[in-house]
Structure formats: C-alpha cells, structure tokens
Amino acid sequence: MTLLRFSNLSLAYQGDYVFQNISGILVEGRRTGIIGPNGSGKSSLVKVLLGYLKPCQGQVTWVKKVRTGYVPQDLGLPLDTTPAEICRGESAEFLGKCGVGKHLWNVPVRLLSGGQRTRVALASALSSYPELIVLDEPTNHLDMEGMEWLETFLARFSGTVLLVSHDRFFLDSVVEEIWDLRNGKLQVYPGRYSDYLRLRKARESHLATEFEKWSVQVRNLKVEIANRRAWYEKAHRDAGQNDFRRRKAKKHARQFKAKEARLEKLLSQPPEKPRIEHGPAVDFRERGYRTRTLIRATEVSFSYPAEYRPDESCPFRQFRQSTGPASTTELRCEVEPCNGSVQVLDSISVAIGPGEKVGLVGPNGSGKTTLLKLIAGQLVPCKGVLWRNPNIKVGFLPQMLEELDPNLPAHRNVSLKTGLLPHEARNLLGLMGISGEMQTRPLGLLSMGERTRVALTCLTAGSFDLLLLDEPTNHLDIPARERVEEALRAFSGALIVATHDRYLLKKVSNVTWYLKGGHLEVYRGAYGGIPPTPGGDRTGLRPGDETDTVDTxxxxxxxxxxxxxxxxxxxxxxxxxxxxxxxxxxxxxxxxxxxxxxxxxxxxxxx
Known part of the structure; x- marks a missing residue:
C-alpha cells in the first residue's frame, strides 16, 4: 500500500534548483534508502516530504497518516539536557533498548560520544511508537558494533523505513529499494545497494546506446540536409526556364525541408544523456624505500591524564629519543602515568612491514586514533618502546583534520603543507573537486567533505612509505569513496587505515588489527567482519536487550x-x-x- 505520494517536486535555493520535477511513492512496510552525491538534495528531499521545507512547486500527498520518528543528520538533541530528560517516564525504556546504559542517563548530552548521542536520538524517535522511521546519515557516529545493532534493529522493525546514507555496506544490509538522487533527478531502483549497482550499470549502458543512436541520426540528417540543400541550389541555378529542371529542383527543396522538420523534432526530444561522474583524482605515491620493518611496537601502553591540563611541563610530553647505531629511533616516556589516568592502550606489541595494508578496527573510544598518533610520532608511549625506521616517510590524515588551518583558504593550506607553488596547489585542488571560489574561501567555511578533499590533496602531493589514515571516507559521498578505495588499492606502500567503512576494509585491507579494551589482536587476510575478542566475548547490544548497569x-x-x-x-x-x-x-x-x-x-x- 502506498504511504505517501509526491509529484513534480522542485526545490531551489537563490534561484538554483536542487532538484526539479521529481516524483515517486513511499510504500508501506518497505525499507528505502536515498543515495546521491554531496549537495544533491537528499536531506532537503526528506525535509520536504516531512513538511519541514516548502517546495517551489509540486505536491506531497500522505495517503495514510502515520506516526513518524525522525532523526536528522545533526541529531537535534539539546546539548544541556540528559537522556533521562529527553526520554521521560515510560519512554525511558527505549534508552535501554537502544543500548544507552543507565550510567549515562543523567550525563549531559554534550558529554556523550557521537555514537551515544545517535542512540539517544533513536530512542527519542522510537518513544512515540512510530510506524515510519526516517533517518538521515544514522551511521555517521556509530562504530561497527553500533552499525550491526542498528542493522538488526531495522531488519526487525515492522514499519516503514526511509533513510539517507553513504554507507554502502549498511545500505546493502538494510534497504529493499534505492532512490538515486543526482543532477536534480530521481531514479528508483528495486533491491539492495548491490542490485542498484548492477541495474544502474545496465541502465547507463542502455542510455549510452540510445544516445549514440540519436546522435548518429542527428549527424546523418545534418549531412543529408546539407547535401540536398546544395543540390537544390545548384539545380535552381542551372534550371533557368527549363520546366523539367525546375520541377527537379523543387523536389530537392521538399526533401530537405522534410528532413529539416524531422531534425527539428529529433532535437526537440533528445534522449537522456548518460553522465559520467568523476570523483576526486586521488593518487597516493610510494617512495620506493626498501626495508623489512617500518614500525615495531613493543609492550606499548598509553594513558591520558584525567585530572589536569597538560602544559609545557606535562610528563606525557617528556620523552627521550634515542638513535642507535643500527639506524633505529625509539620513543619512550621518562615518567610513570599519574594516578587517575585513563588507560587507553595496554602492552601492545605489533609490527608492520612494506606492502601491508592494515584495517584498524574497534569500538568507539578503543584507542584507534591514539594508536595512529603514537605511530605518527604525535604522542609518546607511557610504557614500552615504539620503534620507527628513521628512513621512511609517513603521511598522516587525522580524523578531525586538525593539521589544517581553518582560517586560511584551501590553496594556502595545501601550499604550506606541501611546498607547492600557488598555481600548482590550485591545479591539484581542482583535480580533487575543489575549484573556483571554494579554493579562496577560509577552510572553516567549507563542508567537512570538502575539507577532507583538501587534506587528501596534501597527501597526493607527496610520496610515502607508510600512510596513516583516520576515517578517510568520513563525510565523503559514494563517488569520492570509490576513488579513495581505488587509490589505496593501487598504492604499493604500507597502509594503516582506521575506519568503520566496511566496504573500504573489504576492498583494501590484507591484515586486520582489532583493538578493544586496550588490547590488540592481529588477523591475517582481508576483513571479514568484526573479529571476536578472546573467549568469544561480544558486547554488541541488540534490540530489546535491556542494559542493567548500575547508575553510579x-x-x-x-x-x-x-x-x-x-x-x-x-x-x-x-x-x-x-x-x-x-x-x-x-x-x-x-x-x-x-x-x-x-x-x-x-x-x-x-x-
């Protein structure tokens, strides 16, 4: 049964159309995913359907009125309230069902992690017992266990689901229909994301064939019209008072005019032209330095201070760098962690060699970013030894992009980071999809997806033996993610990528490092799911599981x-x-x- 119907919807900002004359239906009980490049209007379409935005033209008709739970991309939670205040009374049970432990119910939202906030927002949406759930980028802040929990929950949900996502693995696990919104048009495909890829490829092939046929017809008609016009003009000149030649000239005139009418009709009804979408021109280059081991960690532990602010005298900044005769560099901390420290890593021993492509996975807060910063030399172990070959060159993409200056424009950031001349930086940014005025705007005014492209530009300008990437596909649309994957697969150097993007892991990694509870386990081979912790322990929550943690x-x-x-x-x-x-x-x-x-x-x- 049709839940809602929309027809000839158009939306524009400052005269520029986001989408134009799109139509479709939302079917009751179906799980539908909306995909498309950044800026294609996915979130705007959702807001138009729910009545939060008014379209320029078109109509939205709810065939059946239903209770709706909506979780926007920014979650929309008041930062100074607590989960218990958001879900009051009987609604509090949904906090437990969504995996929000009781020990977090009275903690202000602003102190919760992104994944915890997502669960609170979902609990709030479910508290109205919705028949329709609308989710905008729900996996943005979830770790893999959180994603698996959400996938299972949505699979069990008996109502209708409409979601926006760039997470291809999530889409393949959850949805039954794809709405592809791009270039202002909406195309509907039945099935999961993998079905969409197959069907879209077939459709684009058909469009290309039909467009080529049309182009050949137009080209041939233009040649024929030109020839017949030339014959007519010559026959008309040569005819003089000869009636036979005059009739023949008129015949040529009728023929080329008929051809002109046919051409005009063809040009007025062109078939849809297939668009070839180019993601950013990502290309990572290896230096070619040959050695057996790039990085080795031996019994490395790390703790963050819990009760004081670090300054120039912070013990975690005091370390000794020793360079031995065998070209080794060791980083050690000279003091013990202070009492009350929050331990993140505990006695980790691991090594990485040339050509290894490591997928670093683990729950939110397990220390993945900390481990990458240790390897990059931005942090120093509190215990143990981290050895790094001094002859290698390391490229690092931090998750929060903090190495870029938000007050400087994109081209200036690239020049400062890479040493490129201004025109070289601009050219490289253009290849990454950052062009025109985007290059001159302060970086802080660009979207996170655009900032990520600027950071990737800095890496493509150099050559490295080891790449350290912290959530490189965060905020990128699907075409950009695919180009990053292609570049990483082609990169012949070593790689450590911390990510929750399971599609990326399956395509790129040949080793998995699983980090949880401060401990690291190494699994050889391509990523095949979250590895079990020792003893088969799995702590991923499932829908309906109550969390009985004491609120201490x-x-x-x-x-x-x-x-x-x-x-x-x-x-x-x-x-x-x-x-x-x-x-x-x-x-x-x-x-x-x-x-x-x-x-x-x-x-x-x-x-």
Missing part, C-alpha cells in the same frame, strides 16, 4: 574524565590564544560538572 557516580565521572582528557589534548595543540581560551572554558565546565557529581555522593572535589 563513578560511571558518570568516568565519562567526564574522558571528556576532560580529550579537551586537555586539544588545549595542548591549540594554535592561538583564542582557541586555547575557548577550549579552556569547556574544560572548566567539565571540571565543575565533575565536582558537582563527586560532592553529591559524599566525595571530595575532583583533583
């Missing part, structure tokens, strides 16, 4: 301490006094929250 002050305090550790690291890396002051204010807020919690339970103030 220590649990909420731990969340605050982790938040403080994160802010402390950001303060240490602040580029200017203004940024440092803003981060410091957020840090002091967290300190005050922690003091309130500890006082409320009869403990002394933190610190």
């Amino acid at each position: 002050p220590g649990s909420a305090a731990s969340v605050l301490k982790i938040r403080m550790a994160y802010l402390a690291s950001k303060i240490a890396a602040a580029r200017d006094s203004e940024e440092k002051a803003a981060l410091d204010a957020r840090y002091q807020e967290a300190v005050e929250e922690l003091r309130k919690i500890t006082r409320g339970h009869g403990q002394g103030p933190a610190g």
Whole structure:
C-alpha cells in the first residue's frame, strides 16, 4: 500500500534548483534508502516530504497518516539536557533498548560520544511508537558494533523505513529499494545497494546506446540536409526556364525541408544523456624505500591524564629519543602515568612491514586514533618502546583534520603543507573537486567533505612509505569513496587505515588489527567482519536487550574524565590564544560538572 505520494517536486535555493520535477511513492512496510552525491538534495528531499521545507512547486500527498520518528543528520538533541530528560517516564525504556546504559542517563548530552548521542536520538524517535522511521546519515557516529545493532534493529522493525546514507555496506544490509538522487533527478531502483549497482550499470549502458543512436541520426540528417540543400541550389541555378529542371529542383527543396522538420523534432526530444561522474583524482605515491620493518611496537601502553591540563611541563610530553647505531629511533616516556589516568592502550606489541595494508578496527573510544598518533610520532608511549625506521616517510590524515588551518583558504593550506607553488596547489585542488571560489574561501567555511578533499590533496602531493589514515571516507559521498578505495588499492606502500567503512576494509585491507579494551589482536587476510575478542566475548547490544548497569557516580565521572582528557589534548595543540581560551572554558565546565557529581555522593572535589 502506498504511504505517501509526491509529484513534480522542485526545490531551489537563490534561484538554483536542487532538484526539479521529481516524483515517486513511499510504500508501506518497505525499507528505502536515498543515495546521491554531496549537495544533491537528499536531506532537503526528506525535509520536504516531512513538511519541514516548502517546495517551489509540486505536491506531497500522505495517503495514510502515520506516526513518524525522525532523526536528522545533526541529531537535534539539546546539548544541556540528559537522556533521562529527553526520554521521560515510560519512554525511558527505549534508552535501554537502544543500548544507552543507565550510567549515562543523567550525563549531559554534550558529554556523550557521537555514537551515544545517535542512540539517544533513536530512542527519542522510537518513544512515540512510530510506524515510519526516517533517518538521515544514522551511521555517521556509530562504530561497527553500533552499525550491526542498528542493522538488526531495522531488519526487525515492522514499519516503514526511509533513510539517507553513504554507507554502502549498511545500505546493502538494510534497504529493499534505492532512490538515486543526482543532477536534480530521481531514479528508483528495486533491491539492495548491490542490485542498484548492477541495474544502474545496465541502465547507463542502455542510455549510452540510445544516445549514440540519436546522435548518429542527428549527424546523418545534418549531412543529408546539407547535401540536398546544395543540390537544390545548384539545380535552381542551372534550371533557368527549363520546366523539367525546375520541377527537379523543387523536389530537392521538399526533401530537405522534410528532413529539416524531422531534425527539428529529433532535437526537440533528445534522449537522456548518460553522465559520467568523476570523483576526486586521488593518487597516493610510494617512495620506493626498501626495508623489512617500518614500525615495531613493543609492550606499548598509553594513558591520558584525567585530572589536569597538560602544559609545557606535562610528563606525557617528556620523552627521550634515542638513535642507535643500527639506524633505529625509539620513543619512550621518562615518567610513570599519574594516578587517575585513563588507560587507553595496554602492552601492545605489533609490527608492520612494506606492502601491508592494515584495517584498524574497534569500538568507539578503543584507542584507534591514539594508536595512529603514537605511530605518527604525535604522542609518546607511557610504557614500552615504539620503534620507527628513521628512513621512511609517513603521511598522516587525522580524523578531525586538525593539521589544517581553518582560517586560511584551501590553496594556502595545501601550499604550506606541501611546498607547492600557488598555481600548482590550485591545479591539484581542482583535480580533487575543489575549484573556483571554494579554493579562496577560509577552510572553516567549507563542508567537512570538502575539507577532507583538501587534506587528501596534501597527501597526493607527496610520496610515502607508510600512510596513516583516520576515517578517510568520513563525510565523503559514494563517488569520492570509490576513488579513495581505488587509490589505496593501487598504492604499493604500507597502509594503516582506521575506519568503520566496511566496504573500504573489504576492498583494501590484507591484515586486520582489532583493538578493544586496550588490547590488540592481529588477523591475517582481508576483513571479514568484526573479529571476536578472546573467549568469544561480544558486547554488541541488540534490540530489546535491556542494559542493567548500575547508575553510579563513578560511571558518570568516568565519562567526564574522558571528556576532560580529550579537551586537555586539544588545549595542548591549540594554535592561538583564542582557541586555547575557548577550549579552556569547556574544560572548566567539565571540571565543575565533575565536582558537582563527586560532592553529591559524599566525595571530595575532583583533583
């Protein structure tokens, strides 16, 4: 049964159409995924269908009125409220069903991780017992276990699902129909994402064939018209008063005019032209340095300080760099971690050699980013030894893109990072899809997808023995993700990529590092799913599983301490006094929250 119908919808911003004259239906009980390049209007279409945006033209008709649960891309949660305040009374049961432990129910939303916020937003949407769930980029902040939980939940949901996503693995697991929105048009494909790929390829092949036939017809008609016009003009000149030749000339005139009418009709009804979409021109180059081992970690542990802000005298910044006779560089911390530290990595031993392509996976907060920063030399182990061959060149793409200056334009960032001349930086950015005024705008005004392309541009300008990539496909659309995958598969150097993008892992990795609970396990071979932890332990929550964690002050305090550790690291890396002051204010807020919690339970103030 049709749930809603929309016809001839058009939406424009400042005179530019986002989409134009699109029509379709949403079928009750069906799980539908909306895909398309960044900026194609996917989120806008959802908002038009739900009544949050008014189209320029067209009509949306709800055939059947239903309760709707909507989770927008920005989640829309008040940052100063708690999960318990968002889901009050009987609605609180949905927090447990969505995997939000009771120890988090009274923690302000602003202190929760992205994945935890997503679960709270979903619990809030489910509390109305919806018959239709609408999700905009729901996997953006979820780790793999969170994604598997959401996939299972949606598979069991008996109502209708409409979701926007760039996650191809997720789409393949969940949806039964694809709406492909691109170039202002909407095309509907039955089946999962893999079915869509096959059907779209067949459709584009058919379009190319039909367009070529049309082009040949147009080309031949133009030649024929030109020839007959020339014959007519010659016959007319030569005819003089000869009636036979005059009749023959008129015959040629009738023929080329008929051909002209046919050509006019063909040109007025051209078939759809297939569009070849080019993602960014990503190309990673290897230096070609040959050695047996690039990186070796021996019993490496790392902890973040929980109760103080790091400064120039922070013990985690004091380390000894030793270069031995065998061209070895070792990084060690000279002091023990302070009491109350939050341990992230515990006695990790691992090595990587040339050509290995490592997929680094694990739950949110397991320390993947920390491990990459240790390998990159931005952090130093608290215990153990991290050896890095001093002759190798390492390229690093951080998750938050903090190595780029948000106040400088894209081309200036690339020039500073790579040493390229301004015109060279502009040309390279153009190949990555950053062109025109986007190159001159301050980086902070670009979208996260555009900023990621700028960061990738910096890497493509160099040549490296080892690439460290932290969530490289975050914020990228599907065409861009595919180009990144192609480039990484072609890269002959070594790679460590921390990602939740399972499509990327399956295509690129030949080794999997699974990080959980501070420990690292190595699995040889391409990625084939989340590896089990020792003893077969799996902690991924499933729909309907109640979380009976006791709500203790220590649990909420731990969340605050982790938040403080994160802010402390950001303060240490602040580029200017203004940024440092803003981060410091957020840090002091967290300190005050922690003091309130500890006082409320009869403990002394933190610190």
